[in-house]
Amino acid sequence: MTFALAQWLVTIFAAISLVHVYWALGGQWAAAAVVPQIPVDGAGLKLRPAFKPSSWITFVVAAALLVIALLVCLRVGWWLPAVHHWSLQWLISAIALLMFARAIGDSNLVGFFKEIKGSRFARLDTWAYSPLCVVLGAGLLAVAWV
Template identity: 40%
Template sequence: MFVMLLPIVINTCVFIFLSAIHFYWAFDGKWGVGGVVPVNAEGRQMLDPGKFGTIIVALGLLAFALVTVGNTGVFDALVGRSVIIWATRGIALLFTLRAIGDFTYVGFFKKIKNTTFARNDTRIFSPLCVLIAVLSIMASMA
């Protein structure tokens, strides 16, 4: 039974951790902020999410944690299990697409590879997206 719950526990913890980091950044936290936003070859940021955008991402990650927990059956009285399963598979698809990337700035197939973000993306962010995707598929089968 515990082995079946392991993907759910890991993904939930990852989503809560990532959500907390985004809330921290949204409220002017500085730790870890370097090299987390895609930049072009000249080093110019390709997006500036601002406080509101960062809070939206944090809330989305928190929602992903709740969906993941839903695979335990805890929300069955509120939401049909099939909704939770398909939402979890949607999360897997989203993170698979993020790992593949846009073929320019993010993902395993990016062209811009010599920036701090690109190196972080190759070593940390894209592999984490693959892990989340795999664990999401496993969670949806729990």
């Protein structure tokens, strides 16, 4: 079962990585829905992106996601020889904790406990992005410790 879980994790991380490469190369599909938005006026009717991600930082995120997929492959021996060293186990566990921290959020823009809730991003974050981070974090812990 761990191997099947690892395959799902690798597929999800690789797919998200490829989407980030697409965005880094200038793609616009779904780009407006993945950046937190903040209100411009006091009433919160007009929103603007909280930041504009640069191409190079988006490539860095894509590379990091791909590295996570490769670490999972190393742990279970998919495409690469299995590595059962304690350091890999703890590294994957640390990444899982980062996933959980992302799901909890920064108390302002992202996560389950965010304050700014009226944007398209905020709704998607509550119902898709943060739950996905919880599932990915749990899956990483399972792969690391089982």
